[in-house]
Amino acid sequence: MANIQSLDPSASPLDYYGWELRRQREAHGLKQGQLGEIIFCTGSLIGQIETTKKVPTRDFSERVDAALGTDGVFSRLVGLVLRSQLPNWFQPYAEMEAKAAYISTYQAQLVYGLLQTEEYARALLGVDHPCRVDELVAARLERQRILRRTEPPALWVVMSEAALLQEVGGPEVMRRQLARLLDFRQNPWVQIQVLPFTVGQHTGMMGSFNLLRFDDDPDLLYADSYDQGHMTANPQAIRERWVGYARLQATALSPEDSAALIARVMEERYGDQP
Numbered sequence: 001m002a003n004i005q006s007l008d009p010s011a012s013p014l015d016y017y018g019w020e021l022r023r024q025r026e027a028h029g030l031k032q033g034q035l036g037e038i039i040f041c042t043g044s045l046i047g048q049i050e051t052t053k054k055v056p057t058r059d060f061s062e063r064v065d066a067a068l069g070t071d072g073v074f075s076r077l078v079g080l081v082l083r084s085q086l087p088n089w090f091q092p093y094a095e096m097e098a099k100a101a102y103i104s105t106y107q108a109q110l111v112y113g114l115l116q117t118e119e120y121a122r123a124l125l126g127v128d129h130p131c132r133v134d135e136l137v138a139a140r141l142e143r144q145r146i147l148r149r150t151e152p153p154a155l156w157v158v159m160s161e162a163a164l165l166q167e168v169g170g171p172e173v174m175r176r177q178l179a180r181l182l183d184f185r186q187n188p189w190v191q192i193q194v195l196p197f198t199v200g201q202h203t204g205m206m207g208s209f210n211l212l213r214f215d216d217d218p219d220l221l222y223a224d225s226y227d228q229g230h231m232t233a234n235p236q237a238i239r240e241r242w243v244g245y246a247r248l249q250a251t252a253l254s255p256e257d258s259a260a261l262i263a264r265v266m267e268e269r270y271g272d273q274p
Contacts, residue, residue, distance in 0.1 A: 089228035123169030193252035
C-alpha cells in the first residue's frame with residue numbers, strides 16, 4: 001500500500017480521501033491518536049485510512065466532519081470512495097441505478113442487493129471475496145441509500161421462492177433478512193412479490209435481470225454473468241424483457257400474499273427450533 005509521503009491524491013477517490021484526511025488533521029494540529037480519541041477510534045485506523053490500507057465508512061466520515069468542522073467534505077467524498085470499491089464492470093450500472101426513477105428486478109435465487117441486511121450481504125460477498133468483504137459490504141450498503149432519499153426510485157421486486165429458502169449466513173441471518181423484507185410493507189415506494197415454485201416454467205428461468213426507467217433517458221436492461229454484467233439499451237431487448245416482467249408480476253403472488261409466505265417461511269424454516 002501507499003506510503004503517505006508518496007500518496008497521489010489524483011490516483012483514485014480513496015487516495016484523495018487519505019491525502020485530504022491527513023491534510024485536514026495536520027491543519028488542526030492533531031496527531032493520529034488525538035483525532036482517534038475525538039471520534040472514538042484508534043490512531044492506527046486513522047493511519048490505515050490515510051495510507052489507503054483501510055476504506056472509510058460513512059459513519060467514520062460523518063464523525064470526522066463533525067470533529068474537524070469540514071462542512072460535510074468527507075461525508076460527500078465517501079460515496080465516491082465506496083463506489084470505487086465496486087468491480088469496475090459494475091460501477092457504470094451502479095451509477096445508472098442511482099439515477100433511475102423506476103427499478104424493476106427479477107431475482108432468481110437471492111434477495112436483491114438494495115434490500116439485503118448487512119449480515120446477509122457479508123455472508124454472501126465473503127464467499128468469493130473474503131479479503132475484501134468489509135469494503136464490498138460498505139459499498140453495497142452505500143447503494144441502498146437511494147431508497148432513503150426524499151424522492152426515492154419506485155422499486156418493484158419479483159423474487160423466486162428459492163430466494164427465501166436458499167440459506168445464506170445461517171438461520172438467524174435469514175430470519176433477520178426476511179424480517180427486513182416484511183419491514184418494506186410500510187414503504188410505499190417498494191413492492192415485493194414472490195414467484196412460487198408451483199407456477200412451473202416461466203419467463204424468468206434464464207436468470208435474474210434488472211430494468212431501469214428514467215425520467216429523461218432511454219430504459220436500460222441489466223443482467224449478471226460470472227465475469228461481468230451486461231447492460232443494454234437495445235429497444236427490442238428492452239421491449240421483450242418488459243413484457244416478460246409483466247408476465248412475472250401477473251404470475252407471482254400479490255404483495256399481500258407474498259408477505260404472508262415470507263412470514264410463514266421465516267417462522268417455520270428459520271424460527272426458534274425445539
